[in-house]
Amino acid sequence: xxxxxxxxxxxxxxxxxxxxxxxxxxxxxxxxxxxxxxxxxxxxxxxxxxxxxxxxxxxxxxxxxxxxxxxxxxxxxxxxxxxxxxxxxxxxxxxxxxxxxxxxxxxxxxxxxxxxxxxxxxxxxxxxxxxxxxxxxxxxxxxxxx
Amino acid sequence: xxxxxxxxxxxxxxxxxxxxxxxxxxxxxxxxxxxxxxxxxxxxxxxxxxxxxxxxxxxxxxxxxxxxxxxxxxxxxxxxxxxxxxxxxxxxxxxxxxxxxxxxxxxxxxxxxxxx
Numbered sequence: 001x002x003x004x005x006x007x008x009x010x011x012x013x014x015x016x017x018x019x020x021x022x023x024x025x026x027x028x029x030x031x032x033x034x035x036x037x038x039x040x041x042x043x044x045x046x047x048x049x050x051x052x053x054x055x056x057x058x059x060x061x062x063x064x065x066x067x068x069x070x071x072x073x074x075x076x077x078x079x080x081x082x083x084x085x086x087x088x089x090x091x092x093x094x095x096x097x098x099x100x101x102x103x104x105x106x107x108x109x110x111x112x113x114x115x116x117x118x119x120x121x122x123x124x125x126x127x128x129x130x131x132x133x134x135x136x137x138x139x140x141x142x143x144x145x146x
Numbered sequence: 147x148x149x150x151x152x153x154x155x156x157x158x159x160x161x162x163x164x165x166x167x168x169x170x171x172x173x174x175x176x177x178x179x180x181x182x183x184x185x186x187x188x189x190x191x192x193x194x195x196x197x198x199x200x201x202x203x204x205x206x207x208x209x210x211x212x213x214x215x216x217x218x219x220x221x222x223x224x225x226x227x228x229x230x231x232x233x234x235x236x237x238x239x240x241x242x243x244x245x246x247x248x249x250x251x252x253x254x255x256x257x258x259x260x261x262x
Contacts, residue, residue, distance in 0.1 A: 016171050041232065048203055052170055098241040106212045109204035109240055116239055 005072035005079070012067050014059040014084070022051050022069060026080075029071045033078050034139055042117035043078065046135050049110040050082045058086025058131055077119075080135040088131035091123050149173035151180055158262050159191045160184055161227075161252070165198035168206030177206075181213045181224075190222025191259045195252070197228035207236060214246065223247070227255050 008029055012018040026047045030040040051067060059065035068083040095102055097109045115121050120136035149166040162180065167173050184192060194213070196202075202210075210226070217224040225247040229237065237243040249255035 019169070045203065048169075052203070052205070056170070103241060103245065104211055104215055106208040107205070109207055113204055113236075113239070 003075060005074045007073075008071040010069050012069065013063055014055045014061065014065040014067055015063050016052075016055060016061075018055075018067070019048055019051050022047055025069070025071070029073060030078065030137075033073045035078070035137070036140070039137065039140075043080075043135075043137050046114045046117045046137075047080060047082070049114050050080075050133055050135065053110055053133075054082055054084035054086070054131075057089070058084030060086065075139070076141075077136055077138045080137075081132055082135070083126070083130055083132040085130040088123065088125040091121075149176050151176065153180070153184075156193075156252075156256050157259075159193050159256050159259050160189045161193045161195055161256075163195045163198070165200070167201040168199060168209060169201060169203045170205035174205050174209040177209050177213060181216055185216060185220055185222070190217060190220055191262075192217055192222065192224045193227050193249075193252075193255055193259075194224065195227040196230065196233055199230060199233055202233055202236060207240060207242065210246070211242065223259055225249060225255055225258070227252055 008025060010025060012021060023044050026044045027040065030043045035043065054067045055061060059067065065085045070081040072079040091111070094111045095108060097103070097105065097112050102108060114135065118135045119138050120134070122134040124132045124134070126132055149164060149168055149172065151162050151164045154161050154163070168177060181192065194210070214224045227249050229248060237246065247258065249258065
């Protein structure tokens, strides 16, 4: 894929009130990219959960910190990067919330939902500056706007 | 839209009609408080009507689990009524669909509760 992506970038205060701001941006970006309503909702949820991780776990709910979002729409996929100012986490340390012992735990389903809803999910530690997650959802050509 | 909940009693069951968002923060806290309040009053048969829930996140799902275990631990029963497709799919994905007793019909849901 060589064509330039359409890019939307925003920096938000680390405040849970901004979850709905991020969701609104997702709806606009995903809506014009040609996703089905179901895929749009899945992307919205994945970004919502990633934002919670960034604000709550990454930035420790510190409003002086920031969450950076970047949406890159390519012809065949949407790539979303979400960066916080936290120390990050190891994806392999996240337990399976569906296994017997974890099924009735109150928390621990966010990463699982992100992985379920997106085609790709990557976590990258940025030494000295935070953590960046990348979410990728491929666009079904049949759903693309004419 | 934040979460709204109204409670009505049908026979011995407290039916909670929930609308809006059950998400981290206010929505989850409201639901937690509501369940705690019902248990304090001795109401241990709870039916959560989720027909008008527009959005639920992982924290909201966790809050449903928390409500279920809190009521069960007191010897009561908590059931779910009228799931939207989105909530239904989330409970399927997280394998909680088999944990909860889920109904589409309110009258049948009410009659499924064990009598006091």
